[in-house]
Amino acid sequence: MDKMVDNLLDVETQYTAAVEKIFTAMNDIGKKHTYKKNEIFFDFKCDEQNILLIESGTFAFYRQPDRLLIQETSAPAIFGLVMVPHKPDIIISAHSKLSVRSVPRESALRIIEQEGMWYEVAIVLGRIIKVYVERDINLIARDAYHIVKHHLNLLKSLPIEERYSTTAVKFITSRSMLSRSRVMDILKKLNDGEYIIIKNGILNKINFLPDKF
The missing domain is CATH 2.60.120.10 (Jelly Rolls)
Known part of the structure; x- marks a missing residue:
C-alpha cells in the first residue's frame, strides 16, 4: 500500500x-x-x-x-x-x-x-x-523580485524559438500584475549585476538568481 x-x-x-x-x-x-x-x-x-x-x-x-x-x-x-x-x-x-x-x-x-x-x-x-x-x-504573498524570478525561470524553460519571440518584460507583465516600470527596473539591476544576460530585451542566459535581491 x-x-x-x-x-x-x-x-x-x-x-x-x-x-x-x-x-x-x-x-x-x-x-x-x-x-x-x-x-x-x-x-x-x-x-x-x-x-x-x-x-x-x-x-x-x-x-x-x-x-x-x-x-x-x-x-x-x-x-x-x-x-x-x-x-x-x-x-x-x-x-x-x-x-x-x-x-x-x-x-x-x-x-x-x-x-x-x-x-x-x-x-x-x-x-x-x-x-x-x-x-x-x-x-501569492511574494515580493516583486520573487515574481520576476519565477517568470524568468519559466521563460528560460521555453524552447529557444519561443523564448526569442518575446521580450522578458512583455513575458512577465502579461503574466503578473506588476507594472512595466517595476519589471524593467528589476531586470536592469539583474542584468547590470550579471545575474542574467538580456540583449535587445531578449533573455539570453540566466547565470544565477539569488534567493533575495
Whole structure:
C-alpha cells in the first residue's frame, strides 16, 4: 500500500504515460479540431459537456475581462475531467497551432470506467494540482523580485524559438500584475549585476538568481 501511495504521488514522472493511455483509449471517438495561434477555443461561460484532449501545441488560461494570463500549459494535456461548479470569466486560447480532440463527457467517463483508468485520472489531476500549487507559492504573498524570478525561470524553460519571440518584460507583465516600470527596473539591476544576460530585451542566459535581491 505504501509503495502504491509513493508511486501515486510521483505525478511528474508518470504523467506522460498516464495521458498517453487515456488518449489511446479515446482515439476512435470524439471530433478532432485544429486551432490557430491566439484563437480562443473554450469559454467557461459556455455550457460545454466535453473533455478536451490537447494532443499538440501550447495553450493558456486568461481572465476574460482584462486578459490577464493565468496559466500557460503545453500538450499533452487533458482538460475537463472535473466539472466547474460556477461559470468563471475565464477563456482558453491557443498560444501556437493546436490539435485538440473533443470527446463527449459521458462517453469519456464510460471508457475510463470500462478500462479501469481511474489511477491514470488521479495522476493527471495530481499534476494539475501540483502545477497550480507551485504557481500560487511563487505568486501569492511574494515580493516583486520573487515574481520576476519565477517568470524568468519559466521563460528560460521555453524552447529557444519561443523564448526569442518575446521580450522578458512583455513575458512577465502579461503574466503578473506588476507594472512595466517595476519589471524593467528589476531586470536592469539583474542584468547590470550579471545575474542574467538580456540583449535587445531578449533573455539570453540566466547565470544565477539569488534567493533575495
